[in-house]
Amino acid sequence: MIGRLAAAPGPEPAPLLPLEVEGLVVELGGKRLLDGLSFTLRPRRCTLILGPNGAGKSLLLRVLHGLVPPSRGRLRWAEPDPARRRLAQAFVFQKPVLLRRSVRGDLTVALAARGVLRRERRARIAEALALVGLEGFEGRAARSLSGGEQQRLALARAWALRPQLLLLDEPTASLDPAATRMVEAIVRDLAGRGVTIVMSTHDLGQARRLAEDVLFLHAGRLVEASEAAAFFARPSSREAGAFLAGELLA
Numbered sequence: 519m520i521g522r523l524a525a526a527p528g529p530e531p532a533p534l535l536p537l538e539v540e541g542l543v544v545e546l547g548g549k550r551l552l553d554g555l556s557f558t559l560r561p562r563r564c565t566l567i568l569g570p571n572g573a574g575k576s577l578l579l580r581v582l583h584g585l586v587p588p589s590r591g592r593l594r595w596a597e598p599d600p601a602r603r604r605l606a607q608a609f610v611f612q613k614p615v616l617l618r619r620s621v622r623g624d625l626t627v628a629l630a631a632r633g634v635l636r637r638e639r640r641a642r643i644a645e646a647l648a649l650v651g652l653e654g655f656e657g658r659a660a661r662s663l664s665g666g667e668q669q670r671l672a673l674a675r676a677w678a679l680r681p682q683l684l685l686l687d688e689p690t691a692s693l694d695p696a697a698t699r700m701v702e703a704i705v706r707d708l709a710g711r712g713v714t715i716v717m718s719t720h721d722l723g724q725a726r727r728l729a730e731d732v733l734f735l736h737a738g739r740l741v742e743a744s745e746a747a748a749f750f751a752r753p754s755s756r757e758a759g760a761f762l763a764g765e766l767l768a
């Protein structure tokens with residue numbers, strides 16, 4: 519059943535979101551790294567996970583993607599079937615994970631693994647490369663691209679899989695300002711197409727440019743969960759106020 523669903527474009531999948539997270543605790547190596555997080559992820563919103571280094575941003579994203587199990591607490595997705603959820607979400611890492619193949623080959627492998635048929639693959643690859651401004655790059659070795667181009671390819675690959683939810687872990691952390699702005703423009707474009715975005719950053723300027731909702735983490739705790747305008751205008755916690763003032767360095 520799942521295989522057939524994956525192979526065919528088919529009807530609109532059941533919505534993955536909202537997600538209600540209740541009392542999420544993650545303990546690893548005897549340390550409590552996420553400490554009782556509760557929040558709701560709303561569909562079709564751009565949510566930025568903010569916080570200093572070591573706050574737990576990457577870990578939270580990995581839990582949301584099913585890569586790390588909660589030690590305690592619950593994730594209540596609107597879509598109850600884990601196999602369908604897996605098909606409905608995509609993850610982009612800080613350092614793009616690309617195959618030792620051409621750009622076309624990298625995208626083809628991802629689409630073929632999802633059972634997308636050859637003709638449909640060609641159309642999706644062309645559309646995804648156009649979306650990220652990499653038309654004409656099909657024959658280039660994926661790993662020969664610049665850092666910014668590689669990250670745009672990772673975004674093209676994610677989009678080609680038609681996720682409802684896109685998780686991005688500091689996707690611009692190693693990019694220069696121009697490449698960063700291109701990635702942000704793509705994220706905004708995807709959000710405009712109805713993809714729910716959850717993205718971590720320690721870059722406040724980036725959060726101001728992109729966020730609709732903010733989750734502010736500090737030392738494994740969710741200190742604030744609010745709409746971006748309210749967060750930036752009136753942070754309600756001392757930690758967020760200090761972070762916004764640029765005082766909190768670690």
Ligand SMILES: Nc1ncnc2c1ncn2[C@@H]1O[C@H](COP(=O)(O)OP(=O)(O)O)[C@@H](O)[C@H]1O
Nearest residue numbers: 546547551569570571572573574575576577578
């Ligand atoms: N697999 C792991 N085992 C033990 N500690 C971990 C593991 N993954 C992350 N941590 C710790 O959890 C904390 C949060 O890490 P991380 O989520 O990477 O923070 P951020 O992305 O906000 O910089 C850090 O103290 C980190 O060392």
Ligand SMILES: [Mg+2]
Nearest residue numbers: 575576577688
């Ligand atoms: Mg991180």
